[in-house]
Amino acid sequence: MNKLTDIIKDPQRIVLQNAIPPSHLTDGLQLKYGQADILVYPKTTAEVVEVVKFANANNLNITTRGAGTNLVGSTIPNGGIILDLSLMTNIVELDKQTFTVTVQPGILLQDLQQFVEQHDLFYPPDPGAKTATVGGNISTNAGGMRAVKYGVTRDYVQALEVVMADGSVLTIGSKNVKDNTGLALKHLFIGSEGTLGIITQCTLKLIAKPKVSQTFIVGFNTIEQAIANITTVLHTLTPTALEFVERKVAQWGEQYSGFQFPLPNSQAYLIIMLDGADLQTIEQQRQQLLANLGDCDFFVAEDSKQTNQIWTIRGSLVRAVEAVTQQDPIDIVVPINRIADFINFTKQLEVQTKVRMLAFGHAGDGNIHLCILRDDRDDHQWQSDLQLVHQALYQKCLELGGLPSAEHGIGTAKVSYYNDAIPATNRQLMRAIKQQFDPKNLLNNQVYTTII
Amino acid sequence: MNKLTDIIKDPQRIVLQNAIPPSHLTDGLQLKYGQADILVYPKTTAEVVEVVKFANANNLNITTRGAGTNLVGSTIPNGGIILDLSLMTNIVELDKQTFTVTVQPGILLQDLQQFVEQHDLFYPPDPGAKTATVGGNISTNAGGMRAVKYGVTRDYVQALEVVMADGSVLTIGSKNVKDNTGLALKHLFIGSEGTLGIITQCTLKLIAKPKVSQTFIVGFNTIEQAIANITTVLHTLTPTALEFVERKVAQWGEQYSGFQFPLPNSQAYLIIMLDGADLQTIEQQRQQLLANLGDCDFFVAEDSKQTNQIWTIRGSLVRAVEAVTQQDPIDIVVPINRIADFINFTKQLEVQTKVRMLAFGHAGDGNIHLCILRDDRDDHQWQSDLQLVHQALYQKCLELGGLPSAEHGIGTAKVSYYNDAIPATNRQLMRAIKQQFDPKNLLNNQVYTTII
Structure with missing residues (x-):
């Protein structure tokens, strides 16, 4: 290991086996732990290159991580090197003229958003974990609530610098908006969960910051009614966010946050x-929507306090559950007209298995987040019930034309559901690509095991 | 060749060597011609599969084509089979609930647009060649004028059915809006110019049809002033289209179309x-833009007649040139703040080489279309001058951080400029992917020669 200390000379940035903190041997759920030989914190692309060359020469696995918010096991190492990019937080360039910002991958999403908004610009992707890194967002093609209007992380990656498994450095993409010059390598790296290369720099597309935004709530008697009106909403206007939540789910957020969710009788x-350029336009769109929706309850947040309370309740649902019991997070996606079918199925499954489930999510894009509650089950019962529930949920998801991951990724946790969802011919091509990009199978080889 | 007649039994749909019309041995420019052994017109995926298996067994090249509007040589065959998909025009399904349409690849863009608009839906990509096929649009990731607001073809491809070089059929993607389930194979096929597989069906994302639209023109004293204001426009509003054209270029369109372009003194x-939900909102945005732009001339199209005249002039520029002389089309892209630099360079080059050039294009995304005019040059002089001009233009484009193809593709015509623009490591990875997807190198192997 002497050579690594030549590369990373600052002793604070190299941690040996026994001294590696448990937080670095797990993922955001902190339920499963792996092991590793060494943890390094590079600060530059050049340092990443040298670490990767060292790993390659010594056939050491590399598990790359950012803030460790991953929920599917991708940051649980299986020996070798943990490459922690959380010190690579530089903002390399803000180019207002081309609407781009170039950053190192360890910058936190919330820091990036805040920085560009100070300059009257806007980075639209807004996944729930604001303390995730931008590199992590790219590696899982993170989406979030604003995807219904603005798209997902993929849509905002203009260029990447990637260190390949042999230590060579790839620059892909540019500040050009349109590009049909060669195969879309950039898109292969986006969402590849660290299996194809290590992102060391990224250029992201920005847009002008929307001048104003407004939040309102439409209340219905049943979840079916709510879901049935999604199409009407999308035909009438382009929402920045379009979330669904049931009364009984909102109550968890109320209890946790101490705020009252509006329209308690729905x-x-x-x-x-x-969002948009002025409130008047937004008002017009809202009134048009009201006219198109017909009979329903309606609440408009009048000020930033009311707005914040609504989004705080919505944003606190997972934490509200975790304050009460351990939970298993689900991130399935179904075609938008199948959301109600899936929600209803979870209710039947709840009755049948007695496992409590809370469903909520992004109605505008069919991305359903489900908390499966452990309650007072012992380890054995929890694993057994969880397996039962998982199998039923992912099976139903496939029946409805859905997929096992919308934005969390496959990691280690969803490999079998990924195998069920993706045809063997497709997986064979993915394996072939992995083989070409990382022939020694060193990069994040604990995840996505079937494509390796 | 007997076996092929067992696959395609309708004699109208098989054409042998000498009977192949010249139109099928060239591209949209009709300047270069190749040769082929046989031309087939499959109607179903099953027929494509059998033809490909036949070609694979007999080591025959396959050149896939749609409407033949390609401008970079991709449809010029080099022996083997021409696979013409222009009879595969079925609309398989319009799914209003998930905002998707599933079609065969041979449907023309204009027919697809018209069909979905009848159902109050909208397919945003709008490349100039309305008589191109949707399959061709996907293969070149075609963009067009509305890309500045709505993105390019890539952004609207939800799912693909692809026949691989060995005859296996791949289904990639789904009706799900979000997807992080495995590597993004779909994005590899988009823009791959037919080199990785044959698209036999595609599911496209639609949006609600905008209710109203309005066109207006801002006049400036110089092209620099016009370009300098692009950032102001993009900070103030989200234009559906944002085109630039110089007075002297507009005059070509005026003469050809017989219409008068507004603001003749600019x-x-x-x-x-x-575009948007109502005219009032558009008016507000336009007035805000006027306030932000300061001193400039302004013309608003008051009715559909004026609107059509403006877009007819803009849309007729290439034909206006071709009515006078042969021309060579350029499709470079530069970062949006470098458009004026590039235009000015073309003017210097015009003076220096005496080769006339007309520049116009998509200001919102830096995509500059340039017509290089042959005028009365003989073959030798034309080739010599063209090479000189090409080298200077593509060199300048690279200096400005641009790329040799925004939306036309590389084909055969731009391979050397592609080699200059894309690093060798990237091209090596593209070659490795091609090798995995098409090991015998049968599919469109006349194009993109360096990745094969």
Whole structure:
């Protein structure tokens, strides 16, 4: 290991086996732990290159991580080197003229968003974990609530610098908006969960910051009514966010946050955010929507306090559950007209298995986040019930034309459901690509095991 | 060849060597011609599969084509089979609930657009060649004028059915809006110019049809002023289209179309289209833009007649040139703040080489279309001058951080400029992918020669 200390000379940035903190041997759930020989914190691309060359020469696995918010096991190492990019937080360039920002991958999403908004610009992707790194967001093609209007992380990656498994450095993409010059290598790296290369720099597309936004809630008697009106919403306007939540789910957030969710007599809600150049336009769109929706309850957040309370309740649902019991997070996606079918299925499954489930999510894009509650089950019962529930949920998801991951990735946790969802011919091509990009199978080889 | 007649039994749909019309041995420019052994017109995926298996067994090249509007040589065959998909025009399914349409690849863009608009839906990509096929659009990731607001073809491809070089059929993607389930194979096929597989079906994302649109023109004294204001436009509003054209270029369109372009005293224009839910909102945005732009000339199209005249002039520029002389089309892209630099360079080059050039294009995304005019040069002089001009233009494009193809592709015509623009490591990875997907190198192997 002498050579690594030549590369990373600052002793604070190299941690040996026994001294590696448990937080670096797990993922965001902190339920499963791996092991590793060494943890390094590079600060530059040049340092990453040298570490990777060292790993390659010594056939050591590399598990790359950012803030460790991953929920599917991708940051649980299986020996070798943990490459922690959380010190690579530089903002390399803000180019206002081309609407781009170039950053190192360890910058936190919330820091990036804050920085560009100070310059009247806007980075639209907004996944729930604001303390995730941008590199992590790219590696899982993270989406979030604003995807219904603005798209996902993939849509905002203009260029990448990637260190390949042999230590060579790839520059892909540019500040050009349109590009049909060669195969879309950039898109292969986006969402590849660290299996194809290590992102060391990224250039992201920005847009002008929306001047105003408004949040309102439409209340319905049933979740079916709420879901049935998604198409009407999408035909009438382009929401920034379009979330669904049931009354009984909102109550978890109320209890946790101490705030009251509006329209307490409704059983299901669509939470809608609009943004734009002026409030008048937003008002017009909202009134048009009201006319098109017909009979329903309606609440408009009048000020930033009310707006914040609504989004705090919505944003606190997972933490509200975790304050009460351990939970298993699900991130499935179904075609938008199948959301109600899936929610109803979870209710039947709840009755059948007695496992409590809370469903909520991004109605505008069919991305359903489900918390499966452990409650007072012992380890054996929990694993057994969880397996039962998983199998039923992912099976139903496939029946409805859905997929096992919308934005969390496959990692180690979803490999079998990924195998069920993706045809063997497709997986064979993915394996072939992995083989070409990382012939020694060193990069994040604990995840995505079937494509390796 | 007997076996092929067992696959395609309709004699109208098999054409042998000498009977192949010249139109099928060339591209949209009709300047270079190749040769082929047989031309087939499959109607189903099953027929494509059998033809490909036949070709694979007999080591025959396959050149896939749609409407033949390609401008970079991709449809010029080099022996073997021409696979013409222009009879595969079925609309398989319109799914209004998930905002998707599933079609065979041979449907023309204009027919697809018209069909979905009848159902109050909208397919945003709008490349100039309305008679191109959707399959061709996907293969070149075609963009067009509305890309500045809505993105390019890539952004609207939800799922693909692809026949691989060995005859296996791949289904990639789904009706799900979000997807992080495995590597992004779909994005590899998009823009791959037929080199990785044959698209036999595609599911495309639609949006609600905008209710109204308005076109207006801002006139400036110089092209620099026009370009300098692009950032102001993009900070103030989200234009559906944002085109630039100089007075002297617009005059070509005036002469060809017989219409008068507005603001004849200005020397350069930004043509802006806005769309949305209502005219009032558009008016507000336009007035805000006027306030932000300061001193400039302004013309608003008051009715559909004026609107059509403006877009007819803009849309007729290439034909206006071709009515006078042969021309060579350029499709470079530069970062949006470098458009004026590039235009100015073309003017210097015009003076220096005496080769006339007409520049216009998509100001919102830096995509500059340039017509290089042959005028009365003989073959030798034309080739010699063209090479000189090409080398200077593509060199300048690279200096400005641009790329040799925004939306036309590389084909055979731009391979050397592609080699200059894309690092050798990237091209090596593309070659490795091609090798994995098409090991015998049968599919469109006349194009992209360096990745094969």
